[in-house]
Amino acid sequence: MKREDIRNIAIIAHVDHGKTTLVDELLKQSGVFRSNQEVAERVMDSNDIERERGITILSKNTAIFYKDIKINIIDTPGHADFGGEVERVLKMVNGVVLVVDAFEGAMPQTKFVLRKALDLDLPVIVCINKIDRPEARPTEVIDEVLELFMDLDASDEQLDCPFIYASAKSGHAILELDQTPEDMVPLFETIINYIPAPEGDPDADTQVLISTIDYNEYVGRIGVGKVDNGTIKVNQECMLVNAHDPEKQKKVKISKLYEFDGLTKVEVTTATVGSIVAISGIADIHIGDTLCSPENPVAIPFQKISEPTIAMQFMVNDSPLAGQEGKFVTSRHLRERLFRELNTDVSLRVEETDTTESYKVSGRGELHLSVLIENMRREGFEFAVSKAEVLYKKDENGKLLEPMEMAYIDVPEEFAGSVIEKLSSRKGELQGMNVSGGGSTRLEFMIPARGLIGYRGEFMTDTKGNGVINTIFDGYGPYKGEIQYRKQGSLIAYETGESITYGLFNAQERGTLFIGAGEKVYAGMIIGQNGKAEDVEVNVCKRKQLTNTRSSGADESLKLTTPRTLSLEQALEFIDVDELLEITPKNLRIRKKILD
Ligand code: GDP
Numbered sequence: 223m224k225r226e227d228i229r230n231i232a233i234i235a236h237v238d239h240g241k242t243t244l245v246d247e248l249l250k251q252s253g254v255f256r257s258n259q260e261v262a263e264r265v266m267d268s269n270d271i272e273r274e275r276g277i278t279i280l281s282k283n284t285a286i287f288y289k290d291i292k293i294n295i296i297d298t299p300g301h302a303d304f305g306g307e308v309e310r311v312l313k314m315v316n317g318v319v320l321v322v323d324a325f326e327g328a329m330p331q332t333k334f335v336l337r338k339a340l341d342l343d344l345p346v347i348v349c350i351n352k353i354d355r356p357e358a359r360p361t362e363v364i365d366e367v368l369e370l371f372m373d374l375d376a377s378d379e380q381l382d383c384p385f386i387y388a389s390a391k392s393g394h395a396i397l398e399l400d401q402t403p404e405d406m407v408p409l410f411e412t413i414i415n416y417i418p419a420p421e422g423d424p425d426a427d428t429q430v431l432i433s434t435i436d437y438n439e440y441v442g443r444i445g446v447g448k449v450d451n452g453t454i455k456v457n458q459e460c461m462l463v464n465a466h467d468p469e470k471q472k473k474v475k476i477s478k479l480y481e482f483d484g485l486t487k488v489e490v491t492t493a494t495v496g497s498i499v500a501i502s503g504i505a506d507i508h509i510g511d512t513l514c515s516p517e518n519p520v521a522i523p524f525q526k527i528s529e530p531t532i533a534m535q536f537m538v539n540d541s542p543l544a545g546q547e548g549k550f551v552t553s554r555h556l557r558e559r560l561f562r563e564l565n566t567d568v569s570l571r572v573e574e575t576d577t578t579e580s581y582k583v584s585g586r587g588e589l590h591l592s593v594l595i596e597n598m599r600r601e602g603f604e605f606a607v608s609k610a611e612v613l614y615k616k617d618e619n620g621k622l623l624e625p626m627e628m629a630y631i632d633v634p635e636e637f638a639g640s641v642i643e644k645l646s647s648r649k650g651e652l653q654g655m656n657v658s659g660g661g662s663t664r665l666e667f668m669i670p671a672r673g674l675i676g677y678r679g680e681f682m683t684d685t686k687g688n689g690v691i692n693t694i695f696d697g698y699g700p701y702k703g704e705i706q707y708r709k710q711g712s713l714i715a716y717e718t719g720e721s722i723t724y725g726l727f728n729a730q731e732r733g734t735l736f737i738g739a740g741e742k743v744y745a746g747m748i749i750g751q752n753g754k755a756e757d758v759e760v761n762v763c764k765r766k767q768l769t770n771t772r773s774s775g776a777d778e779s780l781k782l783t784t785p786r787t788l789s790l791e792q793a794l795e796f797i798d799v800d801e802l803l804e805i806t807p808k809n810l811r812i813r814k815k816i817l818d
Pocket of ligand 1: 235239244351352353388389
């Protein structure tokens with residue numbers, strides 16, 4: 223049976239190219255909102271951080287109606303660090319809308335998601351958005367997109383895709399540039415005509431592959447997936463099985479079943495093949511589980527969840543400072559919060575350490591972890607984190623492997639030299655260089671993830687804020703050897719789980735200094751001038767500065783240029799601790815060493 227009443231689509235877009243605005247507009251025009259009601263909240267990026275950083279982390283769904291056809295829009299994560307998510311999500315849909323900014327053109331992150339869509343043979347609608355921008359260059363951008371398709375070995379059919387021009391902001395789409403814009407109808411029409419309806423046998427044995435997990439305080443875990451086969455009903459008995467875990471075989475009863483409608487979920491009693499459903503009431507439901515008829519429990523294979531590549535310690539901030547303002551966080555709070563995150567974020571790993579004061583949190587890249595840190599800070603959690611460390615692996619011969627990233631960099635020509643120099647010294651290999659007409663240079667580097675830790679801040683300084691860097695995990699490769707960081711002057715020290723690590727700091731900017739002596743850790747700000755140790759000046763560390771720097775490890779490591787472990791003796795060569803101690807009673811706050 224063809225479900226002509228349904229279309230399942232995903233929208234792919236580079237950050238800021240207008241995906242959220244477009245979905246909001248489709249929702250508005252599809253009549254979900256009464257005409258006098260504004261879209262109060264932006265639909266897909268409902269998380270503050272996502273909004274600020276312009277990325278979509280967890281996939282959320284929405285459904286709009288056009289001519290009695292339900293269009294399920296499955297959100298795709300906008301950042302490639304969440305690559306595993308993308309593939310699973312795309313398995314639920316029958317086609318994608320690729321949104322590309324009419325000025326900026328195709329971007330590397332778009333390429334990553336698009337490649338996955340093309341590999342899955344999904345039809346693509348190209349939507350050139352922001353055509354209202356005065357500097358828009360839609361025709362050129364179309365050529366660029368077609369080039370991208372060819373780069374990605376798109377089939378002839380895929381190359382023959384429809385193009386639409388839109389201004390999500392003004393709420394209209396057109397098929398030809400000389401058309402008079404009216405509304406979003408051309409996009410709605412293209413979606414229902416070009417994207418195939420899902421198909422299947424409603425009478426076959428039930429199979430629902432759980433592709434994402436939602437979490438709600440009241441109902442707990444909610445599995446979201448497509449009915450791949452048959453029909454699922456309330457009160458039906460199902461077998462919960464998993465293709466990667468043959469041991470998992472559990473009989474469950476479907477107590478609550480929902481479909482998506484606008485921004486909400488509505489309860490239904492039955493859903494047939496092709497529908498996107500949400501199921502609550504099964505505590506043990508996980509991504510990759512299949513709900514099947516008990517008499518024929520066949521698990522559907524799924525894309526394995528991407529493994530973490532980077533770890534940080536999250537530590538209880540037991541400093542006397544922590545109690546003064548903000549929320550005091552006990553290890554139980556921290557633990558609960560971190561483990562709760564695992565309900566919805568499957569790429570994250572949280573492990574206990576030898577002490578209850580500290581947890582090892584691993585994720586996909588620096589960005590992934592820094593988003594979590596920021597989220598938790600906003601919720602009022604006070605805690606400390608160590609700097610990021612990459613997770614190594616060994617191959618079957620015991621050779622050390624490390625995570626590698628592709629870095630795509632666009633910089634004005636005059637900065638290309640310094641970027642190449644810096645990244646090369648961080649073991650990056652230049653794999654491509656392209657000078658565009660506008661004086662901008664595109665550089666492509668393969669670089670150990672380790673070499674990128676802390677690089678972004680430096681990059682911004684080096685390119686005077688004019689550079690753009692995008693990175694994509696490229697898999698594990700042979701360990702590239704130690705990175706020799708050059709000494710740049712003044713000193714910074716920061717804590718890791720077990721010890722206090724001292725490192726050199728690029729003294730062009732301020733940084734926080736931690737000096738460990740015996741059981742005590744002293745903290746202060748240093749302001750270095752001319753990058754010379756003798757110019758280092760120690761300032762009083764206000765609580766705010768201390769917590770900020772210590773707790774937002776990712777941000778901090780963005781500023782660090784030369785993390786390197788020094789012994790205390792070596793560290794003392796750079797800074798006079800006695801002098802520090804002298805100002806201790808009045809100015810410097812003392813906190814207990816985290817791990818005695
Ligand atoms: P997302 O990151 O892809 O979800 O992008 P958003 O929808 O958040 O849009 C990013 C920015 O582009 C916002 O400031 C929007 O107002 C703006 N924007 C979105 N669509 C358009 C458009 O059609 N024209 C113009 N001029 N700006 C747009």
